[in-house]
């Protein structure tokens with residue numbers, strides 16, 4: 051066992067001990083008992099057979115028969131008790147593994163891990179194996195104990211009757227262990243390599259079954275195309291698995307043949323020995339039970355021990371995710387109220403060392419109480435800049451400061467607590483209206499007056515109040531329970547969702563920096579104008595970063611930055627930029643011309 055495997059074994063044992071000690075201990079105890087039962091039964095059967103052959107009176111054998119009957123009852127009841135405990139154990143471990151996994155994911159402060167496909171594969175594996183690997187480890191561990199106890203008992207019995215037979219059976223296990231370990235490694239490797247395919251398969255499955263994909267898929271008639279892609283991924287995954295299964299089948303068949311030859315040899319010997327009177331008929335029954343029992347027990351021992359090995363290999367993925375270091379170091383200082391402003395100083399950023407620069411020497415200040423607007427073509431780096439301002443990434447060169455102190459000096463959570471944002475890809479939670487707004491500030495979730503005020507500022511309060519259950523209406527149909535809640539589950543329109551997203555951002559009314567990335571997206575002309583006016587009011591005296599492709603909405607900003615290919619190519623007020631006759635003016639006139 052390598053050092054890291056030993057560490058994994060210690061980790062998984064610790065995990066089981068902390069999460070489900072009682073059912074684990076119960077299972078272990080029951081398993082040890084179960085291991086002794088067949089050996090005891092074989093010996094008591096021998097006593098009955100030998101007693102009967104020796105002409106003993108039934109009364110003399112009564113206690114032996116009573117013990118045998120009791121053993122039969124316990125043997126019959128044991129699997130059900132074991133199954134009950136096992137299910138309880140699996141359930142507890144599955145819950146704890148999910149709790150541990152999602153606590154670990156929540157600990158990552160930045161976005162780097164979520165943008166790394168390799169790590170996302172590990173997360174997908176961890177989610178799957180976290181539910182099963184610890185339970186498998188315990189069940190394989192108890193199987194090992196049971197196999198060990200059984201094998202010990204039967205081997206001892208066999209040693210008494212025929213030491214060479216015991217040695218032969220032991221010898222035949224060597225190839226079995228070797229083969230099983232190899233197959234385990236192959237299986238785990240195939241699972242790991244199939245993760246991307248499995249994730250893609252899930253992606254196509256989601257697309258084909260989600261309500262928001264149904265219309266486009268039907269309109270473009272691409273259902274069968276996506277289904278073919280899904281099956282292609284599935285076939286690829288299954289092809290690899292079939293290969294391992296075939297190798298496993300061939301290897302196991304060879305091992306079964308070897309085992310049968312050993313058993314057949316033993317049978318011939320025992321019949322000859324009994325014929326010559328070397329052993330009793332009772333010995334023959336014990337011998338036959340012991341050969342079959344030893345082979346089954348060693349089979350169980352090998353499968354279980356290598357099963358432990360396999361669950362460790364699988365658990366390694368869970369361990370990788372739950373022990374991954376935080377991707378963004380948090381500083382010690384609590385971020386105080388914004389007094390001076392935010393400075394972005396010669397910032398360079400790219401999504402990986404081999405990737406092109408997305409931001410190249412970006413340099414500007416957002417003074418306290420002012421609005422800075424960013425205009426730029428698609429892909430010019432606006433949303434990336436927002437990620438840096440929320441400290442979801444750190445720049446590779448340059449720095450951002452809050453009141454003149456480097457962002458990295460602050461505790462990230464306190465910094466983010468001073469900001470609110472309507473992101474371009476804001477979330478549409480399949481939850482109630484209350485939660486959709488209240489998630490902006492969880493402590494205000496049940497303060498309907500506050501929610502209503504924020505929704506009012508986003509011009510969506512009337513719509514939410516008029517829903518069948520008001521703020522407690524589910525904002526989707528997918529999870530609505532028609533029976534319990536007729537009319538429940540109301541899907542909103544795109545523009546209404548946008549305003550709910552804005553309400554969520556505005557619920558954090560005590561913040562220092564408000565980031566609005568395309569607040570007018572999806573709104574009709576009237577709503578956009580109304581929301582724009584509201585936002586202009588709200589912005590007064592509040593530090594704001596505003597991003598929009600609708601240059602008209604940026605006019606009143608204190609400073610407008612024009613971003614192109616990650617560089618600020620123009621900066622100034624609307625009037626200055628119009629007078630400069632540069633890119634901003636061209637874009638503005640292009641948009642205005644479109645309206646004319």
Ligand SMILES: Nc1ncnc2c1ncn2[C@@H]1O[C@H](COP(=O)(O)OP(=O)(O)OP(=O)(O)O)[C@@H](O)[C@H]1O
Nearest residue numbers: 165401408426427428429430431432433434435474
């Ligand atoms: N997670 C990511 N990993 C790698 N590249 C990314 C990632 N996110 C964005 N990019 C790349 O960074 C560049 C800038 O993207 P960004 O989303 O910041 O642009 P944007 O100005 O907000 O565009 P838009 O106006 O279309 O929203 C693009 O070329 C994009 O492909």
